[in-house]
Amino acid sequence: MLLEVEHVSHQFGGLWALRDVSLQVPEGALVAIIGPNGAGKTTLFNCIAGALRPTRGQIRFAGRRIDGLPPYKIARLGLTRTFQLTRPFHSLSVYENVLVGTLARFHSKSRAEAKAKEILQFVGLADRAQRLASQLTTADRKRLELARALATQPKLLLLDEVMSGLTPTETGSLERLVRTIRDTGVTIVLIEHVMRVVMGLAEQAFVLHHGQLIAAGPPQEIVRNRTVLEAYLGEELHLADGRAD
Amino acid sequence: MHKTRTDQQVLGTQKIPTSSIQRYIRFTLPILIGITALSVPPLFLRGYLLDVVILIVFWSFLGSAWNLLSGLAGQFSFGHAAFFGIGAYTSTVLLVRYGINPWVGMLFGAGLAALAGSLLGFLCWRYGVRGPYFALTTFAFAEVLRLFTNNWTFTNRSLGLQVPLIGGNSLLAFQFELDKRPYYWIIVAFLLMALGTTIFIERSRTGYFLRAIRDDEDAAAALGIPIMRYKIVAMAVSAALTAMGGTFYAQYMFYIDPTIVFGAHVSVDILMRPLVGGVGTPLGPVIGGILLTPLGEVARALVRTPPEFLPFADFIRGRSGLDGLLLGIILIIVILKVPQGVIGWCEYRWRQR
Amino acid sequence: MKRLSFRTWRQWIAVGSALLSTVILVLWFSEELGTWWATQNLVLRQSIVTGLLMGGVYGLAALGLTLIFGVLGIINFAHGTIISMGMYLTFVLFSTYDIDPYLSLAIVAPTLFFVGILMYRLLLRQTMTGPAHNQLLVTLGLALIIENILLLVFRADPRTVRPSYSSSGFFLGDTYISLPRLLAFLFALLLGVMLYTFLRTTQTGRAIRAAAQDRIGAQLVGIPVSRIEALTLGIGTAAGGAAGTLIMPFFTVTPTTGATFNITAFVIVVLGGMGNVAGAVLGGLIVGLVEALGAVFLPGSTKQIGVFLLFILLLLFRPSGLFGRGHYA
Numbered sequence: 024m025l026l027e028v029e030h031v032s033h034q035f036g037g038l039w040a041l042r043d044v045s046l047q048v049p050e051g052a053l054v055a056i057i058g059p060n061g062a063g064k065t066t067l068f069n070c071i072a073g074a075l076r077p078t079r080g081q082i083r084f085a086g087r088r089i090d091g092l093p094p095y096k097i098a099r100l101g102l103t104r105t106f107q108l109t110r111p112f113h114s115l116s117v118y119e120n121v122l123v124g125t126l127a128r129f130h131s132k133s134r135a136e137a138k139a140k141e142i143l144q145f146v147g148l149a150d151r152a153q154r155l156a157s158q159l160t161t162a163d164r165k166r167l168e169l170a171r172a173l174a175t176q177p178k179l180l181l182l183d184e185v186m187s188g189l190t191p192t193e194t195g196s197l198e199r200l201v202r203t204i205r206d207t208g209v210t211i212v213l214i215e216h217v218m219r220v221v222m223g224l225a226e227q228a229f230v231l232h233h234g235q236l237i238a239a240g241p242p243q244e245i246v247r248n249r250t251v252l253e254a255y256l257g258e259e260l261h262l263a264d265g266r267a268d
Numbered sequence: 269m270h271k272t273r274t275d276q277q278v279l280g281t282q283k284i285p286t287s288s289i290q291r292y293i294r295f296t297l298p299i300l301i302g303i304t305a306l307s308v309p310p311l312f313l314r315g316y317l318l319d320v321v322i323l324i325v326f327w328s329f330l331g332s333a334w335n336l337l338s339g340l341a342g343q344f345s346f347g348h349a350a351f352f353g354i355g356a357y358t359s360t361v362l363l364v365r366y367g368i369n370p371w372v373g374m375l376f377g378a379g380l381a382a383l384a385g386s387l388l389g390f391l392c393w394r395y396g397v398r399g400p401y402f403a404l405t406t407f408a409f410a411e412v413l414r415l416f417t418n419n420w421t422f423t424n425r426s427l428g429l430q431v432p433l434i435g436g437n438s439l440l441a442f443q444f445e446l447d448k449r450p451y452y453w454i455i456v457a458f459l460l461m462a463l464g465t466t467i468f469i470e471r472s473r474t475g476y477f478l479r480a481i482r483d484d485e486d487a488a489a490a491l492g493i494p495i496m497r498y499k500i501v502a503m504a505v506s507a508a509l510t511a512m513g514g515t516f517y518a519q520y521m522f523y524i525d526p527t528i529v530f531g532a533h534v535s536v537d538i539l540m541r542p543l544v545g546g547v548g549t550p551l552g553p554v555i556g557g558i559l560l561t562p563l564g565e566v567a568r569a570l571v572r573t574p575p576e577f578l579p580f581a582d583f584i585r586g587r588s589g590l591d592g593l594l595l596g597i598i599l600i601i602v603i604l605k606v607p608q609g610v611i612g613w614c615e616y617r618w619r620q621r
Numbered sequence: 622m623k624r625l626s627f628r629t630w631r632q633w634i635a636v637g638s639a640l641l642s643t644v645i646l647v648l649w650f651s652e653e654l655g656t657w658w659a660t661q662n663l664v665l666r667q668s669i670v671t672g673l674l675m676g677g678v679y680g681l682a683a684l685g686l687t688l689i690f691g692v693l694g695i696i697n698f699a700h701g702t703i704i705s706m707g708m709y710l711t712f713v714l715f716s717t718y719d720i721d722p723y724l725s726l727a728i729v730a731p732t733l734f735f736v737g738i739l740m741y742r743l744l745l746r747q748t749m750t751g752p753a754h755n756q757l758l759v760t761l762g763l764a765l766i767i768e769n770i771l772l773l774v775f776r777a778d779p780r781t782v783r784p785s786y787s788s789s790g791f792f793l794g795d796t797y798i799s800l801p802r803l804l805a806f807l808f809a810l811l812l813g814v815m816l817y818t819f820l821r822t823t824q825t826g827r828a829i830r831a832a833a834q835d836r837i838g839a840q841l842v843g844i845p846v847s848r849i850e851a852l853t854l855g856i857g858t859a860a861g862g863a864a865g866t867l868i869m870p871f872f873t874v875t876p877t878t879g880a881t882f883n884i885t886a887f888v889i890v891v892l893g894g895m896g897n898v899a900g901a902v903l904g905g906l907i908v909g910l911v912e913a914l915g916a917v918f919l920p921g922s923t924k925q926i927g928v929f930l931l932f933i934l935l936l937l938f939r940p941s942g943l944f945g946r947g948h949y950a
Contacts, residue, residue: 071489106490112483114548115476123480126473128493175492248444345756395937400696400753404887405936411884413928419926504917532880536761543758589772589876594763604747 024083025050025210026071026102031080031090032234033066033135040066041077042234044183048179048212053205053241055213055221058231059255063109064214067231068181071212072104073097085178098127101178101233105171107214109164111156117167118152122218124174139174146170146200162193169200179210186217198224218246300463303554318448322520323562326513331541332462333509333552338539339548340470341502342482343389344399347406348510350413351381354531355511356518359418360429370431370442374515378508386506388502393496407535414530428525431518442519451520454562459554462509465477466550470503478502482548492509510538533592539597544602555610560598569592592604638777638908644669666796668913675907677806677813678864680902682819682882682887684813685860690894692833692853693747694753698760700736701883703858704765707733707865708874709771715782715869722782722869723804730859737858741851764880764888772876773864779873787870801870808867820898829853831898885912888932894941 024046033041041063048054056064069075071082073094077078089097098104099197112120121142125135143149146166151159159167172180182201186194198220205211215221221228221242228245230238232254238245245251308351326444330352338344356382359373368376388409392402417423437444444450471477477498480488516526528534545556567590574585606613622808637659688699697703710729714720748755755944790799820826831851832839832917840846864882872878892902912928 026271029417030539074486094486094489095492095494098490103492104490110484110487112480114479114483117474122495123488124491126476171487171491189397344757346757391937399942400757401936401940402758403754405933408884408919408929412926412933415926416927480766483923518824536765587773587776589769591767592765595774596762596767596769599762600744600759602754603762604744607751607755 024048024082025052025085027081027083028067028210029081029083031067031070031077031082033063033070034078040118040234041070044080044231044234044236046229046236046239048210050178050203050210051208053202053211053213053225054227054229055215055225055232056229057151057215057218057221057245058237061233062231062254063234064231066185066234068104068214071183072102072181073091076103077135091129098177101176103172103175104181105168105183107183107187109168111159111164111167111171113155113157115156116146116153116154117159117163117170120156120167121174124171128175142170142173145203160183160189161188162197165189165197166200169204173204173209177209180204182211182213184214184216186215186220194220208212209252222246235246271298286387300460300467301332303463306462318452320562320565322448322452322455322564322603324557325452325459326516326520327541327561328554328557329455329459329462330510330513330538331545331556332459332466332550333506333513334538335547335550335553336462336466336469336509337494337502337506337540339497339552340466340475340482341478341543343499343502344407345506345535346403346539347410347535348538349507349530349532350406351385351507352514352517352534352538353410353413353417353526353529354381354384354507354523355514357423357429357514358511359515360524363431364429370515370519371440374442374512377511377515381507381511382504385503389500389503393499396571397569407532410530410535413608416524417527417530418599423526426526427527428523431522431529433522435458436464442515447461448458449518453613456517458509458512463550463554465505470550472503474498475553487571518557536595540599542609544598544609546611546613549609549611552609553613559610560595563594563598567594632717637784637862637903641902644673644884661694662797662918664913669910670793670796670798672910672913673906674802674806674909675913676904676906677809678868679889679909680905681809681813682861683893683901683905684816685857686886686896686899687866687890687893687896687898688779688816689854689857690735690858690890692829693745693749693850695756695760695854696753696887697857698757698883699764699767699920700857700886701766701879701881702771703733703736703861703879704865705771705874705876705879706736706767707862708869708872708878709744709775709780710782710862711866711869712782712874717781721784722866723808726863726866727806727934730863733862734859734861737855738851740858741854743948745846745854746850757853764883768876768879775876777875779875781873782869784870794795799871805871810866810902812860812863813898816887817898818854825852831883859878874919884932885928888928888935891932891935891940 025126026093028044028046031041031044032039044063044067049114056067058064058123066075070077070090071091073089073096080090081088084097084100087100087264090101090103098110112123113163115123118139121139124134125138125142126132129138140149144153146169148163148166148170151163156164156167168187169182185201186197189197201211201213201224213221214227215225227240228238228242228243228249229236230251232251236250237254240248240252270540270577330348334345334348354562355374355377358377359370362368362373362376365369392398392405413513418426423429433445434443435445437450439450462481469478477488477493480491480493481495485495514529517529532554540616541556542557544552544560545550545554568588571585571587571590575596602609608616646736682700682704682774686697687697707729710732711722711725714725714728715722718851740763746754748759775901787801788799790797790803792798816884820829829848829852829863832844832846832853833843836846839849863881885908889904890902892907893902893904908928911931912925915928
């Protein structure tokens with residue numbers, strides 16, 4: 024197991040955003056964390072990535088405890104996250120954005136530069152490399168976010184709603200990119216709202232609701248799960264054939 | 269809070285469609301050489317004009333030092349007078365009380381300032397004091413130092429300290445009473461050093477990291493950059509350079525007191541040049557210095573002996589405050605209309621054509 | 622986001638009565654002791670009284686600042702100069718037109734209210750959607766402008782306003798209470814309470830609080846946020862100007878007097894909780910007390926160091942202040 028979340032709970036003031044969440048992610052997997060808005064998905068991400076220190080519980084990465092470590096240390100261990108609202112370095116060009124990532128990873132400047140160019144090629148931003156990061160379209164920003172994360176040579180990638188705000192075509196091509204990334208050996212954990220993506224990409228889905236894990240399993244089974252449907256739709260259902268849209 | 273950042277209004281950076289490194293290679297190097305060349309003619313000036321030129325370079329130097337922390341690393345400081353004063357007082361106290369050579373004292377001052385700055389920065393950044401609160405804290409820090417030296421007998425309290433005159437010129441003693449030109453060489457050397465340091469850092473890994481930290485600290489941390497470390501480095505270098513300026517000032521003016529070196533007006537003067545010229549750009553402080561310093565001098569001369577044709581000449585004669593007033597007006601105009609400074613604006617227009 | 626709740630009321634009453642009982646205890650306790658101790662204690666008691674009285678005015682000055690901060694998120698560096706303006710205006714009204722300072726409140730407060738509105742309309746509105754540095758710098762620029770205009774017009778000579786009753790006072794036991802200081806304290810408290818009530822009960826007050834909590838949300842429900850923000854700035858500057866007027870009978874003013882108030886006001890704002898109106902008043906009392914006691918025990922201007930250090934320490938370790946942020950920030 025590459026990532027182990029053990030009985031993690033987190034409290035904000037009087038509110039428990041996460042309650043006794045446990046999950047495991049094996050190496051090489053592509054899993055999704057889903058759930059209605061406010062379920063605690065981003066809080067979980069923040070706990071894993073080190074932006075928050077979980078009130079209770081432990082988080083292990085490659086066997087090593089990471090809960091409570093500062094974000095930059097966790098990133099150095101090989102666990103990188105992206106942000107839901109893309110956060111490019113706006114005064115730097117696309118190339119320089121990725122370069123920051125590779126410079127953080129490689130000691131040799133020339134290697135860092137070469138790697139940055141390689142990554143830009145890989146995600147398909149090479150022709151826009153000199154453009155200022157703040158001038159990119161949303162779809163390209165997502166690619167940049169991915170490229171920058173890849174620059175750190177992660178073993179595990181946390182993607183926070185990377186498909187949001189995209190047209191179906193853009194979603195499709197980004198989906199392919201994510202799959203390609205996984206094929207290079209990177210373990211991927213997604214937060215996603217777009218069910219189509221979850222169905223298409225994820226091998227496993229974990230469903231959060233009100234901070235608790237209410238279901239886990241392959242997406243095809245999850246969508247039939249009554250508890251899950253009730254969580255999303257908020258009321259008792261009588262389904263004709265038990266399939267969700 | 270309820271503020272959103274728009275790309276236009278980020279302090280010091282404007283939309284530049286090409287990579288910043290390309291921009292620097294194309295512009296900065298030739299301009300640096302140009303500055304070095306331009307700095308020769310003023311050597312032929314004397315008296316008051318020489319003083320003005322020295323001040324221009326002096327404030328540009330200090331602005332450059334400030335720029336490292338507040339422009340490049342994006343940690344806005346409102347209290348750089350603290351480091352200025354530390355430099356001035358350290359070297360002067362060591363000179364007056366223990367006879368230690370001011371150049372040596374300068375190194376001590378720089379070291380002390382770097383230490384103080386690092387400590388302050390560490391405390392603030394460790395405990396989440398960011399942005400405008402950080403600015404306020406640096407301001408409070410400078411004020412604390414001012415009050416402290418104002419009441420400490422070791423620093424001669426509010427009476428201040430006088431640099432003992434040795435009568436004549438001496439590079440060793442860092443004094444040039446007869447012929448002020450060496451002051452000019454020295455401050456130009458300081459400026460070139462500050463500019464060189466800025467440009468060198470900018471192109472290095474540290475520079476990239478600092479700019480990433482400036483643009484988005486959390487995203488930078490998420491990439492594995494140890495942000496505390498780099499911010500402290502920026503702070504230490506900035507503080508050390510500023511302290512050197514403090515020593516220079518003490519040796520140039522021969523007299524310092526708590527308000528003169530730790531006062532809020534110093535902090536404001538320091539940040540005005542880079543702000544007007546272009547925060548975050550190496551040449552911004554220089555341009556700002558060239559524009560603002562003469563303006564201040566003219567304003568001061570104007571109130572001393574206002575030309576007769578002005579209707580309110582009688583009113584303003586002998587009163588002070590015009591230079592401060594102009595400074596405030598310029599500050600507001602720059603922030604509201606040209607936040608990226610002269611250089612940023614020029615680049616923007618150059619791009620538009 | 623902290624909602625205004627009974628808890629805050631209780632806090633207010635609790636701390637207020639704790640302070641009051643401490644003062645009463647000290648006064649009472651001291652009556653039982655020997656002459657030597659009583660004399661020593663007299664200095665102490667005197668400074669406590671003076672400190673508290675001054676603290677009331679500090680509270681009023683800080684009130685304006687905390688309101689501005691709470692609603693607009695602006696750290697108003699020009700607040701000190703606003704207080705200076707109030708002081709100079711009072712001076713002009715008194716020396717040229719013989720208007721009693723307490724009466725001139727009726728002129729100073731509205732004047733500075735409009736100054737605040739102008740400030741907002743002309744300068745600050747544009748900075749609302751940019752980095753916070755810009756606001757700080759704009760207010761700094763404004764402070765520079767105002768201070769230097771005052772310097773140009775009035776020069777650096779200290780100015781005073783000394784109505785006939787400025788040196789009257791009375792004794793409470795053996796503690797001297799100066800009349801102008803007492804009046805300043807009472808007026809300040811009155812204005813503070815009025816402001817607080819205004820914010821809690823009136824429709825406009827509620828609109829202000831709404832705009833503070835959620836700018837966009839308030840706009841969506843039809844609150845003219847720009848106007849509310851202008852209004853708040855106006856109220857804040859009016860409060861600052863009023864504080865200036867109230868202290869003129871026992872203070873002197875120079876163009877840089879405002880700057881000294883600036884940092885004190887900032888400390889109080891942080892101490893009382895940014896945006897916390899009740900906290901500002903209480904914080905003012907505390908700071909007034911600390912300052913007065915400091916003057917007794919520490920030489921020269923060192924007492925101010927305490928205030929600054931307190932400021933830094935608060936920002937580092939308890940930025941939400943003693944009483945928690947107001948229902949704004």
